[in-house]
Amino acid sequence: MHRPNKRVDGNRPVVGNGPVVVIGAGPYGLSAAAHLRARGLPVRVFGESMVSWREHMPAGLLLTSTPAASNIDAPQRGHTLLDYCDAAGLPRPATDEDIVPAETFAGYGQWFQEQLVPDLEQVRVVSVDQRPGGGFEVKLDSGEQLAARAVVVATGLTGLEWLPFELAAAVPDGPSPAGPMSHSAQHRDLTRYAGCELLVVGAGQSALETAVLTAEAGARVRVVARGRGSVAFGGTPWNQPRLRPASPFGRAWSLYALSRYAEGYRHLPAAARHSLDRRVLGPVGAWWLQERYEGKVETHEVRRVVTAETRGGRPVLTVETLDRRPQMLAADHVVAATGYRVDLAALSFLGHGLRARLAVSRGTPELGAGCASSMPGLYFTGVLAGSSYGPVMRFVCGTEFASPRLAGHLAAAHGT
Template sequence: MNQPVAVIGAGPYGLSTAAHLRGRGIPVRVFGKPMVSWRDHMPAGMLLKSTPAASNIDAPQRGHTLADYCDAAGTRRLVTDEDIIPVETFTAYGEWFQQRLVPGLERVRVVSADRRPGGGFELKLDSGEQFAARAVVVATGLSGLAHLPPELAGAAPDGPTPTGPLSHSSQHHDLSRFAGQELVVVGAGQSALETAALAAEAGARVRLVSRGRGRVAFGAPPWRQPRLRPESPFGRAWSLWALSHYPHPYRHLPARTRHYLVRRVLGPLGAWWLRDRFEGEVPVQEVAAIVRAEIGDGRPTLTVRTLGGGTRDLTADHVIAATGYRVDIAAMDFLGHELRAELAVSRGTPKLGAGYVSSVPGLYFTGLPAAASYGPVMRFVCGTEFASPRLAAHLAGSHG
């Protein structure tokens, strides 16, 4: 069949999938701006929590690891667990990967994708072009999936905005704009802790609010990892090793178990190297819950329930919700309404079978939307090593 496969998204998963499809000789068209989430929606100066071993974009041939990029760029090799990766370096690595393995990338947006009556899919681009594809791979990463808890919505009735009273952490690239301001960061994961530290270093007066069981904690440095357990990209533990290297049976677990593990395994935890920059610099307010968020005199106020059972108001110039991402098929509005209605989902996420195919033949999902079917490793770049070759093999007609 001469119709191409359409890959929507040009982050690590989209680029890796496209490289594997090209490696099998399958015609493919790839849409999106390369590494756009990493370049535009991560704060400047951010450092990756993942180690170099967990940050390779999988390719069908040798010579395309992060270390290979460092060699090509003439920069210091990042290879050990103690090497820390600046986001700018990782973004440049992804763009280098794209130029070498996905040179035909089309920097246009897919407006809609619908099923064709005769089979396959019809896609419309914002350039005005319409074309037919034999299959569609959704690899849109975090785009459109920023999660704002309902209790914070009162301070952002029209949605979070970087210039309004409340924003999401994904909306900031330059945190220096908060210099001299009172800033509250909500969350307890790496994004919250690093956003708070970077804003404080940029001159903001920052307070971090952690909710419920979201206690602030930091991982152990590499030299304190237990040596008698197997090594994985995320640390030394039997469970992490199994979830990293053998996600095959994950989709056969009960739905409740799968969603729980995605949420709890590798959950909120600061990187070991962030501890010294955070502790003593950013005060932490642990609360039982945030009751509501309101705006008064242009400033946001959070009403919180304290650990002792009382309530307290916290006011600031701005609130950043570092509250993560949540997969929701309904938010992927480029997929036609009938297509979304036809998809089998579980708690908003697509149910995927072997080879990452959804319940709609020819429609595939990879990256974060696949985590509920293939496990927490799909939340990280190193998941491309498992996902991309299997998805490409399935599309090629092999179920290996």
């Protein structure tokens, strides 16, 4: 629910002592921490380095972003993806046609962390609450409690996996790779489904690449996608229109504006921002995936999934076909590649009272300048800031926009 009465003011001073706490050690958390330290601020960073990339993505996954759009922003030179490849003795992915393995990117993130955030603390933040005198009280699962002058939330997609209600009804205890249905974010090893019949629900890159990787592992795979012509693939780099400006997402004026002018995005009406967030860069497969998909994965285009249930331990989907007839699809397992939804309620470590005082719009934080929330000293970056700054925050290249601004805002608030 939108609370328009709560003003997001990026110029109010932050009160409180102690370090700046960064929660999350993925690309956005590591980048923010590096910039904050370069500003001379005391920083403590909590989390496991690149854990989502190392443990929640299937083996064999490739990045959809180009090498040039896959750099974690640093306050000094020498920490790009190419710098890592040189240091690790790996081939340099220099052109848009070079595809970067997710495993290489995970290694890059860990190298970046070792170089710029060497004292990362691999503990979990249990709770964050406001302190009566200003600042925040942070509790860790190690038992430690500390006072923080500011908190930067950079937890990425962790905990934001989304299942539509018609699919969730089939797994009341939650999705699981060992059960009848899982979420695409729960897989590391897809070879477990070799010889099985699999349904993958979705039409985005996650769905299509999961389908391809599972088929290549020896499964019979069918993709269930909503709408006629819903399974589509992007154009090759050499066929991009040259008269349009380049952006990290392709050549188009709209994409160029969203990537270059993210600061202005937050000034749009909330309804327009949420609409753009849904529509821009919608479901599409990477250009290099098409050849591996066609002829190896079966596509079922439907109007919608009506219900999901289990019969004899096997999942069964009832769908409405394009000509509005019911059809049942059964398999050994269903993978729901149905994406993520940013919802502050899913960030259980944020105290209830703290969340209740934040300005939000449709469950997402309303941010002002420098990724600052309506609560002085509390910042959100990465995908959690997407509804305020646009689609660029879904991608690693968004660290170039977010991290310097966040660090600059926080440093100014503390006079450093």
